[in-house]
Amino acid sequence: MRKINVFDTTLRDGEQSAGVNLNQEEKLEIARQLERLGVDIMEVVFQPSKGDFQSVQQIARTIKDCSITGLARAVQSDIDTAWEALKDSAEPRLHVFIASSPIHMKYKLNMTPDQVVEKAVQSVKLAASKFPQVQFSAEDASRAELPFLARLVEEAIQAGATVINLPDTVGFTTPYEIGNMFAYMKQNVPSIEKVILSTHNHNDLGMAVANSLAAIQNGAGQVECTINGIGERAGNAALEEIAVALNIRKDHYNADTGLTLKEIKRTSSLVSKLANMPVPGNKAVVGANAFAHESGIHQDGMLKNKETYEIITPELVGVNESSMVLGKHSGRHAFKEKLTELGFAGDSVQFQQIFDAFKDLCDKKKEVTEDDLFALMTETMTDAIQESYELQTVQVNYGTNNIPTAAITMKLPTGAITQEAATGSGSVEAIYNTLERMIDGPVSLEDYRIQSVNGGGDALAEVYVQVKYAGFESTGRGTAHDVLEASAKAYINAINRTLIRKVYGQEQTNKVNI
Numbered sequence: 001m002r003k004i005n006v007f008d009t010t011l012r013d014g015e016q017s018a019g020v021n022l023n024q025e026e027k028l029e030i031a032r033q034l035e036r037l038g039v040d041i042m043e044v045v046f047q048p049s050k051g052d053f054q055s056v057q058q059i060a061r062t063i064k065d066c067s068i069t070g071l072a073r074a075v076q077s078d079i080d081t082a083w084e085a086l087k088d089s090a091e092p093r094l095h096v097f098i099a100s101s102p103i104h105m106k107y108k109l110n111m112t113p114d115q116v117v118e119k120a121v122q123s124v125k126l127a128a129s130k131f132p133q134v135q136f137s138a139e140d141a142s143r144a145e146l147p148f149l150a151r152l153v154e155e156a157i158q159a160g161a162t163v164i165n166l167p168d169t170v171g172f173t174t175p176y177e178i179g180n181m182f183a184y185m186k187q188n189v190p191s192i193e194k195v196i197l198s199t200h201n202h203n204d205l206g207m208a209v210a211n212s213l214a215a216i217q218n219g220a221g222q223v224e225c226t227i228n229g230i231g232e233r234a235g236n237a238a239l240e241e242i243a244v245a246l247n248i249r250k251d252h253y254n255a256d257t258g259l260t261l262k263e264i265k266r267t268s269s270l271v272s273k274l275a276n277m278p279v280p281g282n283k284a285v286v287g288a289n290a291f292a293h294e295s296g297i298h299q300d301g302m303l304k305n306k307e308t309y310e311i312i313t314p315e316l317v318g319v320n321e322s323s324m325v326l327g328k329h330s331g332r333h334a335f336k337e338k339l340t341e342l343g344f345a346g347d348s349v350q351f352q353q354i355f356d357a358f359k360d361l362c363d364k365k366k367e368v369t370e371d372d373l374f375a376l377m378t379e380t381m382t383d384a385i386q387e388s389y390e391l392q393t394v395q396v397n398y399g400t401n402n403i404p405t406a407a408i409t410m411k412l413p414t415g416a417i418t419q420e421a422a423t424g425s426g427s428v429e430a431i432y433n434t435l436e437r438m439i440d441g442p443v444s445l446e447d448y449r450i451q452s453v454n455g456g457g458d459a460l461a462e463v464y465v466q467v468k469y470a471g472f473e474s475t476g477r478g479t480a481h482d483v484l485e486a487s488a489k490a491y492i493n494a495i496n497r498t499l500i501r502k503v504y505g506q507e508q509t510n511k512v513n514i
């Protein structure tokens with residue numbers, strides 16, 4: 001099995017993402033996490049500003065378990081500044097680059113190919129006189145002429161480079177082409193075996209990871225990448241995708257990174273938060289949906305054997321567990337599983353009724369949550385349950401000069417009709433004090449909210465309550481044209497729901513909001 005060195009450039013090329021600007025503490029926090037992840041090399045800066053300079057020195061002094069590198073143009077002052085910033089690190093390293101494609105040499109550098117070779121040699125020699133490890137990058141290598149590229153690389157090796165990087169700077173190449181470029185170097189650069197070959201790919205055509213893997217297959221022993229694939233323009237190759245692809249497909253690549261993969265999710269979240277770049281839900285390996293299953297056939301497969309639809313275990317990359325999202329594509333197996341998880345075991349007649357209600361709800365909502373399900377279950381069961389409280393009449397006597405008094409007639413779960421009256425500081429409290437007397441046991445009102453369902457003078461009042469009763473917390477709703485009647489109904493609805501919980505054996509600690 002070949003060991004592939006991971007060269008993380010989140011703090012250099014990643015920070016080149018439009019809009020990303022990490023401060024000193026943030027950089028150090030990311031560097032520490034990259035060390036925990038186990039990257040081999042961390043590129044932390046290019047041309048440090050005053051603030052950056054201190055940050056780089058701090059990282060260089062703090063991080064012990066991986067090599068720290070800076071980036072420099074083929075310019076003496078860049079190399080000197082990088083040395084000052086990095087000389088205290090455990091294994092200082094410099095990455096020197098110069099462009100190698102005709103378009104870059106002619107228009108950007110205004111140099112001939114011979115001048116580029118000369119500059120490259122001078123700067124690699126200078127870097128090698130200071131740094132124990134020197135990497136040379138032929139910028140825009142994927143658009144360079146191969147014979148010239150081979151000459152430039154050979155000269156850089158002769159000058160003292162220990163790593164040669166062939167970047168696809170503008171994300172232009174394809175897996176097939178990059179494979180050919182690496183194979184060409186192996187065949188046409190006499191000293192190639194003395195160095196480690198590195199690959200560095202951008203994602204302009206969405207092929208950065210595929211190109212990195214193709215380069216590895218064709219001899220690259222180092223891969224340059226960033227967490228979450230952040231970086232200049234469309235970004236760099238995503239570290240987590242490369243590392244997991246190599247790990248899962250060892251059979252195919254026969255190569256591995258040796259990273260502590262269970263640190264991946266944490267690293268991704270940290271970088272996303274500090275760089276203020278949200279990770280798309282469908283992003284491979286670290287997206288919120290990477291281990292979420294929504295459709296019935298997949299969920300059924302997952303319940304029978306997870307390997308039917310999951311090639312990566314969530315635990316491998318530090319995600320707690322995969323999830324089944326209930327939605328309009330879900331089937332009976334997943335639905336039943338969820339109900340069982342919630343503590344309901346209903347018989348088959350009820351199950352079909354609840355499943356139909358669930359499908360109706362899916363037409364109205366994008367995602368059905370556990371709270372929705374619990375509401376659905378309790379509503380269906382409230383209708384079905386024989387033993388429940390039922391409001392018959394409510395009458396309230398209210399006046400500015402007398403104490404509000406409520407009188408209520410109610411059918412009890414036993415079927416008996418009973419009447420009761422009580423006072424309160426307001427009409428609603430009078431109703432609730434009366435109901436509490438009629439219900440067996442103390443009830444604590446935790447929340448009460450009221451709203452109108454539709455505008456106008458004949459609007460319906462909707463009341464929402466949350467109560468604690470018989471060791472359970474439960475919610476209830478009631479609607480009526482009159483707010484007092486709606487209040488009484490909501491309260492009774494909440495009490496009936498706790499009765500259902502008792503019947504269906506919900507854990508007493510469960511709290512479900514509707």
Ligand SMILES: CC(=O)SCCNC(=O)CCNC(=O)[C@H](O)C(C)(C)COP(=O)(O)OP(=O)(O)OC[C@H]1O[C@@H](n2cnc3c(N)ncnc32)[C@H](O)[C@@H]1OP(=O)(O)O
Pocket residue numbers: 013016046047072073074075097098099108109110139169232
């Ligand atoms: C592919 C990459 O990702 S390369 C890294 C890109 N990252 C960055 O540029 C971020 C940091 N950059 C900076 O802080 C600034 O651009 C600096 C300090 C490096 C240079 O700033 P300035 O001196 O103002 O120059 P500016 O950025 O406008 O232009 C770049 C100059 O470097 C030259 N140059 C570019 N690459 C190289 C190289 N590898 N070796 C030598 N010179 C180079 C350009 O030809 C241009 O030179 P010119 O001024 O003679 O025309």
Ligand SMILES: CC(C)C(=O)C(=O)O
Pocket residue numbers: 013071097137139140165167168169170200202
């Ligand atoms: C500095 C080099 C390696 C680079 O970032 C690129 O070519 O994309």
Ligand SMILES: [Mg+2]
Pocket residue numbers: 013167169200202232
């Ligand atoms: Mg780059």
